[in-house]
Amino acid sequence: xxxxxxxxxxxxxxxxxxxxxxxxxxxxxxxxxxxxxxxxxxxxxxxxxxxxxxxxxxxxxxxxxxxxxxxxxxxxxxxxxxxxxxxxxxxxxxxxxxxxxxxxxxxxxxxxxxxxxxxxxxxxxxxxxxxxxxxxxxxxxxxxxxxxxxxxxxxxxxxxxxxxxxxxxxxxxxxxxxxxxxxxxxxxxxxxxxxxxxxxxxxxxxxxxxxxxxxxxxxxxxxxxxxxxxxxxxxxxxxxxxxxxxxxxxxxxxxxxxxxxxxxxxxxxxxxxxxxxxxxxxxxxxxxxxxxxxxxxxxxxxxxxxxxxxxxxxxxxxxxxxxxxxxxxxxxxxxxxxxxxxxxxxxxxxxxxxxxxxxxxxxxxxxxxxxxxxxxxxxxxxxxxxxxxxxxxxxxxxxxxxxxxxxxxxxxxxxxxxxxxxxxxxxxxxxx
Amino acid sequence: xxxxxxxxxxxxxxxxxxxxxxxxxxxxxxxxxxxxxxxxxxxxxxxxxxxxxxxxxxxxxxxxxxxxxxxxxxxxxxxxxxxxxxxxxxxxxxxxxxxxxxxxxxxxxxxxxxxxxxxxxxxxxxxxxxxxxxxxxxxxxxxxxxxxxxxxxxxxxxxxxxxxxxxxxxxxxxxxxxxxxxxxxxxxxxxxxxxxxxxxxxxxxxxxxxxxxxxxxxxxxxxxxxxxxxxxxxxxxxxxxxxxxxxxxxxxxxxxxxxxxxxxxxxxxxxxxxxxxxxxxxxxxxxxxxxxxxxxxxxxxxxxxxxxxxxxxxxxxxxxxxxxxxxxxxxxxxxxxxxxxxxxxxxxxxxxxxxxxxxxxxxxxxxxxxxxxxxxxxxxxxxxxxxxxxxxxxxxxxxxxxxxxxxxxxxxxxxxxxxxxxxxxxxxxxxx
Numbered sequence: 001x002x003x004x005x006x007x008x009x010x011x012x013x014x015x016x017x018x019x020x021x022x023x024x025x026x027x028x029x030x031x032x033x034x035x036x037x038x039x040x041x042x043x044x045x046x047x048x049x050x051x052x053x054x055x056x057x058x059x060x061x062x063x064x065x066x067x068x069x070x071x072x073x074x075x076x077x078x079x080x081x082x083x084x085x086x087x088x089x090x091x092x093x094x095x096x097x098x099x100x101x102x103x104x105x106x107x108x109x110x111x112x113x114x115x116x117x118x119x120x121x122x123x124x125x126x127x128x129x130x131x132x133x134x135x136x137x138x139x140x141x142x143x144x145x146x147x148x149x150x151x152x153x154x155x156x157x158x159x160x161x162x163x164x165x166x167x168x169x170x171x172x173x174x175x176x177x178x179x180x181x182x183x184x185x186x187x188x189x190x191x192x193x194x195x196x197x198x199x200x201x202x203x204x205x206x207x208x209x210x211x212x213x214x215x216x217x218x219x220x221x222x223x224x225x226x227x228x229x230x231x232x233x234x235x236x237x238x239x240x241x242x243x244x245x246x247x248x249x250x251x252x253x254x255x256x257x258x259x260x261x262x263x264x265x266x267x268x269x270x271x272x273x274x275x276x277x278x279x280x281x282x283x284x285x286x287x288x289x290x291x292x293x294x295x296x297x298x299x300x301x302x303x304x305x306x307x308x309x310x311x312x313x314x315x316x317x318x319x320x321x322x323x324x325x326x327x328x329x330x331x332x333x334x335x336x337x338x339x340x341x342x343x344x345x346x347x348x349x350x351x352x353x354x355x356x357x358x359x360x361x362x363x364x365x366x367x368x369x370x371x372x373x374x375x376x377x378x379x380x381x382x383x384x385x386x387x388x389x390x391x392x393x394x395x396x397x398x399x400x401x402x403x404x405x406x407x408x409x410x411x412x413x414x415x416x417x418x419x420x421x422x423x424x425x426x427x428x429x430x431x432x
Numbered sequence: 433x434x435x436x437x438x439x440x441x442x443x444x445x446x447x448x449x450x451x452x453x454x455x456x457x458x459x460x461x462x463x464x465x466x467x468x469x470x471x472x473x474x475x476x477x478x479x480x481x482x483x484x485x486x487x488x489x490x491x492x493x494x495x496x497x498x499x500x501x502x503x504x505x506x507x508x509x510x511x512x513x514x515x516x517x518x519x520x521x522x523x524x525x526x527x528x529x530x531x532x533x534x535x536x537x538x539x540x541x542x543x544x545x546x547x548x549x550x551x552x553x554x555x556x557x558x559x560x561x562x563x564x565x566x567x568x569x570x571x572x573x574x575x576x577x578x579x580x581x582x583x584x585x586x587x588x589x590x591x592x593x594x595x596x597x598x599x600x601x602x603x604x605x606x607x608x609x610x611x612x613x614x615x616x617x618x619x620x621x622x623x624x625x626x627x628x629x630x631x632x633x634x635x636x637x638x639x640x641x642x643x644x645x646x647x648x649x650x651x652x653x654x655x656x657x658x659x660x661x662x663x664x665x666x667x668x669x670x671x672x673x674x675x676x677x678x679x680x681x682x683x684x685x686x687x688x689x690x691x692x693x694x695x696x697x698x699x700x701x702x703x704x705x706x707x708x709x710x711x712x713x714x715x716x717x718x719x720x721x722x723x724x725x726x727x728x729x730x731x732x733x734x735x736x737x738x739x740x741x742x743x744x745x746x747x748x749x750x751x752x753x754x755x756x757x758x759x760x761x762x763x764x765x766x767x768x769x770x771x772x773x774x775x776x777x778x779x780x781x782x783x784x785x786x787x788x789x790x791x792x793x794x795x796x797x798x799x800x801x802x803x804x805x806x807x808x809x810x811x812x813x814x815x816x817x818x819x820x821x822x823x824x825x826x827x828x829x830x831x832x833x834x835x836x837x838x839x840x841x842x843x844x845x846x847x848x849x850x851x852x853x854x855x856x857x858x859x860x861x862x863x864x
Binding site: 248250256334352361364378394409410414417419 | 458459554634649650653655673675676679680682684687766777784788789792794795797799800803804810821822823824827828836839840844846852859
C-alpha cells in the first residue's frame with residue numbers, strides 16, 4: 001500500500017474483510033449464530049469493568065468539553081445500562097430466526113421446484129449516535145440476522161465503542177462467527193468513504209438528525225433505511241369523543257416530544273373546534289401552540305406561518321389548524337406530512353375508514369396515540385429503524401429489514417425450450 | 433405560466449395530476465379496477481384500425497430511417513400482436529388483487545389492534561423500449577395494482593404510443609378510474625425531468641440497455657426497479673451428469689441469447705473438463721467460445737481476457753473457465769456475477785446445497801436452465817421486471833413489486849403513557 005490514499009485503501013480492505021466474514025456468517029446455523037450471541041453476552045459481563053472505564057474516560061472528556069446534559073446522559077453507560085444491554089443480547093438470541101424461512105414453495109412442473117428462501121442482506125453500515133449500548137444492540141441484531149456490520153458511533157463515545165468492539169471481536173474468536181464480521185470506524189471522514197463502498201455494503205442505516213439522514217440519502221448508491229422527517233398529524237374529527245381526543249392529543253404531543261412519532265400539527269374540524277380548542281389549551285399548559293386564523297379566533301395563540309406546517313419541532317410546540325372536512329384534513333396531511341404516522345379521533349367508522357384508506361403514510365391510526373409507532377410496541381421484538389419510504393420495508397422495521405431472499409430452482413435437467421414454441425409444455429404451478 | 437421553463441412546469445403539473453388521479457385510483461375496489469381493465473380491452477378492440485394505422489406510420493418512418501431488422505420486428509404491432517396484448521389485459525384482470533391483503537393482524541392490547549395491509553405504491557414512471565404492446569401490458573398492471581403511471585416509450589413508437597394512450601384515456605372516462613392516471617411523455621428530454629420528480633413519482637422502472645438503466649440509477653432519488661447487468665453463470669461440477677450438463681448449457685446459452693437470464697460464462701470442474709469441453713464445442717457449433725488457459729489446453733478456442741468475465745455479451749459468445757473446486761466456482765461468481773441467476777449441474781446433493789447457499793444472487797439453480805428466471809415461469813402471472821438489487825423485491829418481480837403496505841392501528845383512546853414507566857402495562861401481542 002505505498003500509495004497516497006492509504007486511508008481509502010484500508011477502509012476498502014476492511015470492508016472486503018467484512019464482506020468475506022459476512023459470507024461465512026450467512027451460512028451458519030441458527031444455533032451457531034445464537035451461540036455467538038451468548039459468547040458476546042458472557043464476554044461483555046466479564047469485561048464490564050474495562051468497558052465502564054473506557055466509557056468513564058469518554059464521559060470525562062465530554063464533560064471537559066462542556067457537553068449538553070441530555071447528550072451526556074445518553075453517553076454515560078454505567079452498570080445498570082450495561083446490564084440491560086447484555087440482557088438485550090440474550091433477548092435477541094431468543095427471537096425467531098429471520099433467516100431460512102420458505103416464503104414460496106411451488107412446483108413449476110414435474111420435478112422442477114421453486115423455493116423463495118429468506119437470507120441475510122450481507123454487510124450493514126450503521127451510523128449511530130454517541131450512545132454505547134446502541135452498539136451492543138445493533139451488533140446483536142446483525143449477527144442474529146446473519147449479517148456483517150460496519151459500525152460508526154458518535155465521536156464522543158469513541159473509547160466506549162473501541163472497548164466494546166474489542167471485547168465483541170475477542171469473544172467471537174471462540175465461536176463459528178469470524179470476528180471480522182464486526183468492524184468499527186472511528187473518524188467522521190470514514191463516513192463519506194463508507195457511503196461510496198456500494199460494492200461491499202448492502203444497506204446503510206443512519207441514525208441521527210434529519211439533516212444527517214438527508215446527507216446520507218443524497219450521497220450514496222447504497223439503499224438507506226431510515227427517515228429524514230417525522231411530521232406526524234392528529235386530526236380531531238367533528239364526531240370525536242371529547243375526552244378521548246384530548247387524551248390522545250396530550251399523549252401524542254407530550255409523552256416524548258423529541259421522538260419522531262410525536263405529532264407536530266393538530267388538525268381539528270370546525271364544528272368541534274370551539275369546544276375542543278379551549279380544552280386543548282388547558283390540557284397542554286407547557287406547549288406553545290401556533291394556529292391558523294380560524295384557530296386564533298377561538299383561542300389566543302401565536303400565528304402559524306406556512307413554514308410551521310412542514311416543521312418537525314421535536315419540542316413542546318404544536319401547530320393547530322381548523323379544517324372544514326376530513327377531506328381537507330387528508331389533503332393537508334398528504335401535502336405536508338412525512339408519511340410517518342398520522343391519526344384520527346372520531347366515533348364515525350365511515351370517516352375513520354376514509355382517513356385510514358386515503359392518508360398516504362406508513363402508519364394510519366384511529367382513536368389512539370401516534371406514539372405507538374414503534375417496533376417493540378408492534379411486537380417485532382427489536383427495531384432497526386423506522387422507514388418513511390414508500391417501498392417496503394416501511395414504518396417500524398424489525399429484523400425483517402435486515403434480510404432479503406433468493407429464489408432457488410431445482411430440476412432434473414429441465415430446460416426452457418421444453419416450455420416454448422408451438423408444442424410448449426404448460427407449467428403446473430402447484431403450491432407445495 | 434409566463435416563465436422560461438414552461439416544459440418543467442408542465443411536466444410537474446402533469447405529474448401532480450397523475451398523483452391526484454392515482455390517489456383516487458388507490459381506493460377503488462377490486463371490481464372497479466377490473467371493470468376499467470375490461471373497458472380498456474374493449475376500446476382497444478374497437479379502435480384497432482386506428483391504432484394499427486398509427487403503428488404503420490411509425491414503421492414507415494423507422495424504415496425510411498433504416499431501422500435494424502430486430503428493432504423493426506419489435507416496433508411492428510400488427511393485428512395478431514395487438515389481439516394477444518388485448519387478451520393480456522383480460523388476463524391481468526383475472527390475476528389475484530395484490531391490494532388490500534392483510535399481512536399482519538395482531539392485538540397489541542385489549543381493544544388496540546394492529547393490521548398491516550397492502551396498498552398501491554402511488555405513481556410509477558416506466559420507461560420502455562419501442563414496443564407498443566409493452567405500453568398495454570404496463571398500463572394494465574398499473575391499474576390492476578391501483579397505481580397511476582407515467583409512460584415513456586421508445587421514440588420510434590411515438591405515434592403508436594400516442595394512439596394507444598388516447599384510446600386508453602378515452603375508455604377510462606366511462607369508468608371509476610380518472611383518465612389522468614395514465615400519462616404519456618413523448619420527448620427524451622422529459623426523462624431527465626421525470627427522474628427529478630421524487631415528490632410525485634414513487635418508483636421508476638427503466639427497461640432498456642444496461643447503460644441506460646445505470647444512467648437512471650445514477651440520476652434519481654426515486655427507487656429504481658431493474659437490473660443493469662445480467663451476467664449469469666453455469667457451473668458444471670465434477671459430479672455432473674454429462675448429457676444433462678450439455679443440455680442445460682445449450683439451453684442457458686442459446687434458447688434466447690439476448691435475454692438477461694442467458695449465461696455469459698461457463699465454469700467447469702477440472703476433473704470433468706477433458707470430457708465435457710469437447711462435447712460442448714460440438715453442441716454449440718454457432719457459439720464463439722473464449723477460454724482461460726486450462727480450457728484452451730483441452731479445446732482450440734480463442735483466449736478469454738479479464739474483461740470477458742464481466743461482460744454481458746447478449747450474443748452467441750460464451751466465456752469458459754476451468755476451476756478446481758465448487759469453492760472456486762462460487763468465488764468467481766460472487767466476484768464477477770451480477771446477482772441475477774447462476775446455476776450448477778451436479779449429482780451431488782451436498783455440493784448443490786453449498787452452491788445454492790453460498791452464491792449471492794437473486795436466483796440460484798440446480799440442474800436446470802438459467803432461462804427459467806422469469807415472472808411468468810415462476811407463476812407470478814405477469815412480470816414488471818427483474819431486480820438484481822440486494823433488498824426485496826429481488827429477482828423476477830410480479831405485481832407485488834408495484835405495491836407497498838401501511839400499518840393501521842385502531843384503538844379506543846389508547847395512549848402510550850399507559851405502557852411506559854414504572855407501572856407500565858404489558859402488551860398482549862396476540863395474533864388475530
